[in-house]
Amino acid sequence: MRNKELSNIFERIADALELKGENPFKINAYKKASRIFKELPEDIEVYYKNNTIQEIKGIGEGIAKKVKEYIETGKMHKYDEAMKGIKPEVLEMLNIPQLGPKTLKIFKDKFGVRNLQDLEIALNARELEEFPGMGKKKIENIRKGIELYRQLKGKGRRYLIGEVYPIVNRINSLLKGIGAKHRIEICGSFRRMKETVGDIDILVEGEDEDIIKKFVQFPLFERTLAAGKTKASVIEDATKIQIDLRLVPSISFGSALQYFTGSKPHNMRVREIAKSRGLKLNEYGLFKGEKQIAGTNEEGVYNALGMDWIPPEMREDRGEVELSLAHKIPRLVETSDIKGDLHIHSTYSDGNLTIEEIAEIAREMGYEYIGISDHSISAKYARGLNIETLKRKNCEIDELNKKFKGKPYILKSAEVDILSNGTLDYPDEILKSLDIVIAAVHQGFKKNVTKRIMEAMENPYVDIIAHPTGRLIGKREGYDVDIEKVINYAGETNTILEINAYYERLDLNDINARIAGEKGVMLAINTDTHSKFMFNNIIFGVGIAKRAGLVKDNILNTYPLNKMLKQLKRNG
DNA sequence: GCCGTTTTCGGCCCGACTGTTTTCAGTCG
Numbered sequence: 199m200r201n202k203e204l205s206n207i208f209e210r211i212a213d214a215l216e217l218k219g220e221n222p223f224k225i226n227a228y229k230k231a232s233r234i235f236k237e238l239p240e241d242i243e244v245y246y247k248n249n250t251i252q253e254i255k256g257i258g259e260g261i262a263k264k265v266k267e268y269i270e271t272g273k274m275h276k277y278d279e280a281m282k283g284i285k286p287e288v289l290e291m292l293n294i295p296q297l298g299p300k301t302l303k304i305f306k307d308k309f310g311v312r313n314l315q316d317l318e319i320a321l322n323a324r325e326l327e328e329f330p331g332m333g334k335k336k337i338e339n340i341r342k343g344i345e346l347y348r349q350l351k352g353k354g355r356r357y358l359i360g361e362v363y364p365i366v367n368r369i370n371s372l373l374k375g376i377g378a379k380h381r382i383e384i385c386g387s388f389r390r391m392k393e394t395v396g397d398i399d400i401l402v403e404g405e406d407e408d409i410i411k412k413f414v415q416f417p418l419f420e421r422t423l424a425a426g427k428t429k430a431s432v433i434e435d436a437t438k439i440q441i442d443l444r445l446v447p448s449i450s451f452g453s454a455l456q457y458f459t460g461s462k463p464h465n466m467r468v469r470e471i472a473k474s475r476g477l478k479l480n481e482y483g484l485f486k487g488e489k490q491i492a493g494t495n496e497e498g499v500y501n502a503l504g505m506d507w508i509p510p511e512m513r514e515d516r517g518e519v520e521l522s523l524a525h526k527i528p529r530l531v532e533t534s535d536i537k538g539d540l541h542i543h544s545t546y547s548d549g550n551l552t553i554e555e556i557a558e559i560a561r562e563m564g565y566e567y568i569g570i571s572d573h574s575i576s577a578k579y580a581r582g583l584n585i586e587t588l589k590r591k592n593c594e595i596d597e598l599n600k601k602f603k604g605k606p607y608i609l610k611s612a613e614v615d616i617l618s619n620g621t622l623d624y625p626d627e628i629l630k631s632l633d634i635v636i637a638a639v640h641q642g643f644k645k646n647v648t649k650r651i652m653e654a655m656e657n658p659y660v661d662i663i664a665h666p667t668g669r670l671i672g673k674r675e676g677y678d679v680d681i682e683k684v685i686n687y688a689g690e691t692n693t694i695l696e697i698n699a700y701y702e703r704l705d706l707n708d709i710n711a712r713i714a715g716e717k718g719v720m721l722a723i724n725t726d727t728h729s730k731f732m733f734n735n736i737i738f739g740v741g742i743a744k745r746a747g748l749v750k751d752n753i754l755n756t757y758p759l760n761k762m763l764k765q766l767k768r769n770g
Numbered sequence: 771g772c773c774g775t776t777t778t779c780g781g782c783c784c785g786a787c788t789g790t791t792t793t794c795a796g797t798c799g
Binding site for chain 2: 221222223224225226227228230231255256257258259260261295296297298299300301330331332333334335336339386397399423424425426427428429431442444457458460462465466468469470472473474478479480481482
């Protein structure tokens with residue numbers, strides 16, 4: 199799979215050309231190519247073999263040729279040419295906030311800056327201020343940018359959506375406290391439920407500039423980057439995440455929401471459509487000449503373009519624009535469709551809630567059923583259950599089921615390890631005695647993982663594979679696993695794959711979940727809960743499912759209890 | 771470099787904020 203390599207190469211070409219002051223549209227074409235290869239679900243070599251590289255939208259003759267060259271020779275002439283005279287350290291400096299390609303070029307060409315140390319020296323040079331366009335404040339802003347860059351490892355730093363969630367809640371209530379009475383919406387990648395978020399974009403309906411003034415005074419901010427009449431940018435103290443707030447009049451709120459939700463590629467497509475119909479779309483509305491024809495709400499904007507409203511999670515230019523034009527946007531799965539959580543740990547292993555406490559929380563949440571899936575023998579680090587303890591636990595579940603009278607119904611389950619040697623951590627007769635079994639890799643991440651998972655799927659009592667790739671976002675790459683093979687084999691063996699909703703996992707991710715859905719593989723959205731507050735992580739898993747374009751029927755735990763159990767291969 | 775129900779050439783999304791300007795360039799999203 200060389201998709202990622204190609205994505206990186208084209209990104210660096212784009213950066214290098216930017217520094218050289220090339221035609222911005224050409225640069226954009228390379229950036230677009232970089233994104234396309236990053237998100238392409240299929241291996242580029244398949245396109246190469248079928249001679250269909252150029253059929254990918256956004257890839258034309260020029261880039262197709264370069265891709266071919268790279269696949270055949272392992273080199274790309276254009277890349278070498280673009281990088282000529284540019285050190286990687288210089289490209290890296292493009293990640294410094296307030297320092298764009300134009301300014302960096304000046305430092306590079308006029309001051310011989312080749313790395314961050316050089317840059318800091320140059321910033322102190324007396325003759326700098328005499329340069330046209332270089333003033334005291336600009337220099338100071340670049341200094342601040344460097345400071346921020348050091349703290350954040352560059353503006354490319356992204357935050358887990360689950361980390362950002364509490365900050366967003368806090369700001370939301372603070373805004374209500376200062377009299378933001380009308381619509382308040384968080385847009386951007388947060389609204390699209392991306393697994394990571396680069397910054398927080400907030401829209402507030404209204405025209406009272408006092409809101410901006412009060413907003414920048416919130417105690418949780420470290421500094422204000424900008425504050426004008428309609429827009430403010432601040433840095434949050436604890437995380438250093440940037441938060442942008444925009445004040446938008448009612449008449450434009452829908453178009454602003456559409457605009458600031460993105461994604462950028464999605465918006466560009468929608469604007470193209472507007473333009474092709476002789477209309478103009480911006481954050482203030484949809485216009486025919488001078489006349490505004492939509493903008494107070496999002497639906498109105500899409501409808502006026504002959505499109506159906508598109509759920510934010512789908513807005514990545516991955517085919518949703520076409521679906522919308524054809525009025526074929528599906529009704530995606532919602533958190534309210536979830537009837538139970540099938541991956542929960544109790545105090546029997548490494549959870550910190552008793553089964554009874556779990557059942558009470560589940561009842562409050564309105565769940566119909568829960569699966570208590572504690573770890574198996576070999577998971578020593580997580581106090582995995584031996585067979586005797588597992589039996590005792592099952593007796594307790596029987597008792598509690600009498601007590602709770604099926605509200606919720608408690609399922610006997612286990613998260614059973616797929617051992618390094620490929621066998622399962624409990625014998626078949628134990629697996630058979632449970633209601634539902636989840637199998638997972640927790641050891642031997644590089645040892646025949648694909649084969650081991652496939653063997654586990656052959657077991658008639660393995661119903662679900664938990665976190666199938668094992669990645670931890672920003673922390674761990676994941677198993678050495680051929681996930682496409684696993685997805686295909688799940689289809690053949692009628693095994694369910696998990697979308698693990700814990701925000702550090704989100705595994706399967708959106709792209710793999712989409713592939714699974716397209717192949718008719720059933721998925722289960724589970725939280726892997728270990729403590730009370732983790733139940734709420736279900737929203738992140740549902741977000742991934744929506745990003746994958748999945749509907750209720752794709753998701754095992756949207757079915758009522760009996761129908762859900764019938765989906766399991768042990769019962770089919 | 772990509773792309774085409776106005777085009778195979780001439781467009782390419784569009785605006786806010788800042789700073790250094792006196793009409794605009796750079797950066798950002």
